């Protein structure tokens with residue numbers, strides 16, 4: 144059943160076995176996985192089924208430096224379905240090395256291993272509609288399919304690493320009917336959690352305060368509470384709930400909000416492949432079950448350890464869009480349309496010189512390249528705008544065998560990169576956040592070491608050449624600041640309560656019924672985009688919580 148808080152009388156007390164706060168990727172996965180086990184589940188959601196400016200504005204806050212991090216009301220959505228209403232759908236699991244304690248990555252090491260998550264990754268892959276759980280190109284595609292560059296073989300740089308694309312599945316739209324028919328799930332929309340209220344000893348959540356923007360206030364009591372409000376908002380809720388613990392819940396050791404990680408990303412270098420254009424696989428391949436997949440270049444785990452570098456992947460990319468010297472009509476069209484593209488997808492088009500001369504050159508590119516531009520528009524409308532499973536991104540015909548690398552790298556955990564509260568409050572009286580995202584020299588040096596091996600291996604192969612501008616590396620990797628939408632690390636998981644906020648089961652160390660389902664529990668960020676892992680961790684948490692309540696396995700499948 145779906146209800147709206149504003150239609151309930153103020154002062155209502157709502158009771159459930161489990162209350163999940165937030166109906167995004169984590170919250171909806173939880174609700175689906177807990178359903179059918181004889182429990183009463185309440186799913187609280189701040190937003191509605193449509194975007195609403197006033198609700199979205201509750202996400203507003205400050206950033207220390209807008210060049211380094213976008214404002215906090217961008218790159219996340221406060222509505223039913225959460226940020227999956229606008230996500231890109233790129234899926235891949237974390238690598239086994241990401242869970243290890245690595246002496247060259249301070250504060251690394253998860254209290255669980257890849258194998259602990261593996262069964263949940265399979266289900267998460269299904270839930271996000273990314274096809275079969277297989278990320279090795281050699282196992283997905285025909286044996287005669289060649290590597291990213293035909294004939295390229297290296298024991299150090301691998302190109303069989305895949306990413307798979309979800310539809311992209313908006314979990315709100317996709318699972319609404321499933322949630323509606325489930326008799327054990329109640330969904331309450333327009334219900335903003337404004338406080339987590341502990342008992343006097345501070346070790347148990349007594350109740351939650353919830354409020355609508357129109358002034359209805361109510362209370363929720365549940366045996367178990369799961370915070371699934373996204374990385375930044377889980378942090379904000381814990382810090383704001385300071386009536387019993389004066390530094391905020393779980394913050395006895397000043398950890399909540401610290402270690403804030405995104406990813407280090409940028410387009411750089413020049414890769415020139417020898418031979419005809421068909422020796423390169425730079426775009427999307429479709430797997431046997433119809434999923435768009437893409438190959439990435441990556442260092443083996445052994446090599447990462449040897450050169451003491453964090454995890455990183457690189458995709459073949461086209462030239463810088465803003466520079467009209469590429470003479471490609473489609474890219475120039477994107478540049479000219481940049482103001483009509485949403486903030487999140489247009490941000491990387493707003494770089495550098497935008498003088499009249501530059502605009503004229505972009506216009507000229509379109510006029511001189513009409514056939515490819517029209518072909519692209521037709522492809523985009525049929526395969527993206529109108530398609531259910533959308534073509535993931537702009538890919539151009541390879542005419543020159545010249546590429547840049549698009550880097551997506553792990554960010555080292557840094558206690559000084561952090562989210563704090565400011566005194567200004569939102570419409571519901573909650574203090575807003577300030578995001579002070581910081582990268583360290585190690586982040587850049589790690590990628591530099593990895594890229595040097597790319598240069599060595601690619602040039603040695605004799606099949607291609609690769610070079611990058613060593614002096615400009617930091618600029619190239621930080622030009623657009625933190626990679627948006629990946630909010631990681633601020634309520635980190637660990638075994639020691641003095642150095643972590645939640646335990647291996649995502650439960651706050653010192654509170655017996657409060658759990659977190661979010662990338663904020665990840666101690667490290669991997670090379671991987673986070674959502675598949677968020678969902679896998681949520682499914683694992685659902686099993687754990689059901690066990691603690693002596694509820695059995697679900698009587699129906701998740702999807």
Ligand SMILES: Cc1cc2nc3c(=O)[nH]c(=O)nc-3n(C[C@H](O)[C@H](O)[C@H](O)COP(=O)(O)OP(=O)(O)OC[C@H]3O[C@@H](n4cnc5c(N)ncnc54)[C@H](O)[C@@H]3O)c2cc1C
Pocket residue numbers: 164165166167168169170187188189190217218219220221222223224225226227229230231232233234334335336337371372373374376380487488627628629660661662672673674675677
């Ligand atoms: C433009 C963009 C592209 C992206 N592309 C990718 C990608 O390709 N691959 C990938 O892995 N990830 C991607 N992401 C990230 C992905 O969207 C997030 O990782 C994922 O949605 C996080 O899931 P979540 O459930 O933790 O948070 P969310 O999905 O953000 O859900 C949080 C929910 O909590 C609700 N909420 C918040 N505060 C409260 C409150 N106080 N009370 C009640 N409810 C509350 C919100 O309304 C929301 O519904 C992208 C993000 C963006 C913005």
